[in-house]
Amino acid sequence: MEFDKGLLIVLSGPSGVGKGTVCAALRNFMPELVYSVSATTRNKREGEREGINYFFKTKDEFEQMIEQDQLLEWAEYVDNYYGTPRGFVEATIDQGKDIILEIEVQGALQVKQKFPHGIFIFLAPPDLEELRNRIVGRGTETEETINNRMDVAKEEIELMDNYNYVVVNDQVAHACESIRAIVTAEHLKKERQIAKYRKWLREV
Template sequence: MTNPSYQDRGLLIVVSGPSGVGKGTVCGMLRKRNPNLIYSVSATTRSPRQGEQHGVNYFFHTKDEFFSMMEQGELIEWAEYVGNYYGTPRQFVEDKLNAGEDVILEIEVQGAKQVKELFPEGIFIFLLPPSMDELKRRIMGRGTETVSAIQRRLHVASSECKELSMYDYAVINDRLEHACEKIESILVAEHCHTSRVIIED
């Protein structure tokens, strides 16, 4: 055995979890701590929240524009969530992975199922809240949701948590830094997985 090496292709990391669990905050800190980690910006039909920018937080589209992208195969996944559509542009992800860069997707459970069919080698991580009471507190703390919308999100969250077995890892977001450290450890381990080692005779 001589010259062992690792695959050049990057890792596709999928982070899912119920609304309000802190996916955006965790992924944001991961990117700050790991500048080489590529964040795939999702397309959505929902309206921008205060401070969100097109092309930075999301690509904001009309429903007609979004449906056109779906029909032309420009999305690797898409999902309808509480009346809005979300999706991941395909070409951007493929280009980065082929260039050897790790790409992180922050997407809903419906979308993660579609990605797993196309990229079974991906790393699927489910972010959990410390408790449902804490999740409710976080959603209410946004100050952007009506009472009925909060109830819908909590109902969806309960259903999403039942899909945990589809994922490779579960990370409880009790403290932001701890959650990030756990995900970083997962990525180090995955880069060293035997399936990624190439051995030349």
């Protein structure tokens, strides 16, 4: 463990649990966090900026990134590719900055295979009834889709054991405080502190 490197924080959980809402609130709670920028093959929308919203790639460019193992994870959705560029994440960490990746559960498990020393946080609903209410509250899903999402959510909750921490998103502010406490604790781990002091002792 290198004490002078940043942390990769992976936040994931079932659809509807509020990952995007919590990440948006974290910008105020932890303004020092760097937010991972995904690569995509979809067309740039009005107002979106390269390297801010996404890294925009052609299909050929994206497939070359897959072949060259330049992505921590990727998926295809509605005929477009989406993925997390390894280079951006590693460069940020090497600069000593913490980076957070908001992602679906399957993507998080892909990242863990390639970056097992990351900090994996599972964002959980207070209960399944509340999760269903949040999905219904969107007003954009059919009853069949809602039932399908709930079935998937149950499967994803079963994968909670693959994570380091579980944060219940009962209130967004409480969830943000918990995530901030986790990041603080990770920086205070003895492995990081011992490495730092040993380096200082060698330099005396």
